[in-house]
Amino acid sequence: MKFVYSLAFASLILFTACKKEKSWEVDVKEQNVQLNIHDISQDFFNDSISLDTLRKDYPFFFDAKTADDVWESQRRNKEELSIYGQSRKIFGDFKNLNHTLIPIFQRYQFYFPEYKIPTIYTYSSGLQNIDYPVMFSQQSGLMFIAMDAYLGAKNKLYDSIGVERYLRTNLDLNRLPSQAVDAIANDVVTFSPRNQLFIDKMIYEGKKLILQDALLTDTPDEYKVGYTPEQIQWCIDNEGQIWNFFVEQNYVFSSDASLDKRFLVLSPFSKFNNEIEQDSPGRIGAWVGLQIIRQYIKENPKVELKTLLDDMDGQKIFKDSKYKPALESNNLANYTTKTIDGKVYHFVK
Incomplete structure (x- = not known):
């Protein structure tokens, strides 16, 4: 009924x-x-x-x-x-x-x-x-x-x-x-409708996810992003290839709204339109946005959280982050792991 x-x-x-x-x-x-x-x-x-x-x-x-x-x-x-x-x-x-x-x-x-x-x-x-x-x-x-x-x-x-x-x-x-922090982020993190490039939208999703880092302690990335341990591991293993794909396809500064459905919305997998896509988790662009924000903070450790969330232009954040993951390496060194209910979860250092 x-x-x-x-x-x-x-x-x-x-x-x-x-x-x-x-x-x-x-x-x-x-x-x-x-x-x-x-x-x-x-x-x-x-x-x-x-x-x-x-x-x-x-x-x-x-x-x-x-x-x-x-x-x-x-x-x-x-x-x-x-x-x-x-x-x-x-x-x-x-x-x-x-x-x-x-x-x-x-x-x-x-x-x-x-x-x-x-x-x-x-x-x-x-x-x-x-x-x-x-x-x-x-x-x-x-x-x-x-x-x-x-x-x-x-x-x-x-x-x-x-x-x-x-x-x-x-x-x-x-x-x-x-999910409580995600709801807070949806309300308090600002987004300008003028910022319609794919990089703008990835950075916006990254800003919402960085609030998870700030408000939650001892919480695995799996919970923050809504992934399984296997999905987080896939992201870590393939970060360089994911970014290289975005660059080679000229997606980073694209205004193509179809990229939202392919890489930013909740879905069973991200739409790379190739043989690997069904191994990927959905919303991969949001996960990449989080990595860009984390890299920006690493380069600019004195930035205030509210300034980062409210006032900072996404393209400036991307430029100043110097984000460029290596094609054949991953950032597993940035994580510690813990076994929970028989599965290995990833905690950002």
Whole structure:
């Protein structure tokens, strides 16, 4: 059945290998962060709470065009109740969520002291928002987390709606911190519509990903970029060849918008139009953008994070980064590795 989850609040949003002088290890002990976490669905599925009360408490949650009897039917829908029940088993009493998010927002407050700490709202989306499970608005001071997007890649609920294999990598609770930072980055990292060259767009994606380096500690690149360990290893092994391909095809300074779908959007693999493409992960241009930003910071270790994200022109960043990976070598020396659940994950030094 089609669930009613147009969610009025959605309109609020959808808008390092460094030199020793530069480190993301900052002292945040003085950053006093207390998070307010509210579970919308706990109240929504409690039929002793009236719709009028729910609308008053969560005005952003309700589509005014939807009739009351539709909402009431949804509140009693067994399938939705089951999805929510499984979600709450994963999230528990939210102590772990609070523990996970506080360090992120301590660092967020350190780097962006003028920004307010958001109120956190969790909810069950009826499996509708698993593609973009975290939404954030700095201006409104709100963050929304779809709990049913973290049930585990092998959960049968995802089988029931035909979630493709490549999308399942992030459907696990250990990926939530990176997706929370990604939602923050989508809101706070500026992009000028005048900057339409492929290099501009790669740098923009790199800026959003560098925020992961700044706000997350002891987090593997796999989580930050949304890749598997095998995909990160492929990128490391082939970085020089990837860049050489972009250069030889005259893509770097191209304004061809079709490159977005080939190399920047979420997809099962990047479209090189040759025999190796299905070995590649999607969004390879975003990963390259991250390497360019990291190289820029290595060359300019005193750059302030907010200046880098807000004011710096992408083409200037590229030029000053001196980015030119060797064709036959990789940057594995820039990483340390740890084995997690039998797989080797990559942590930038």
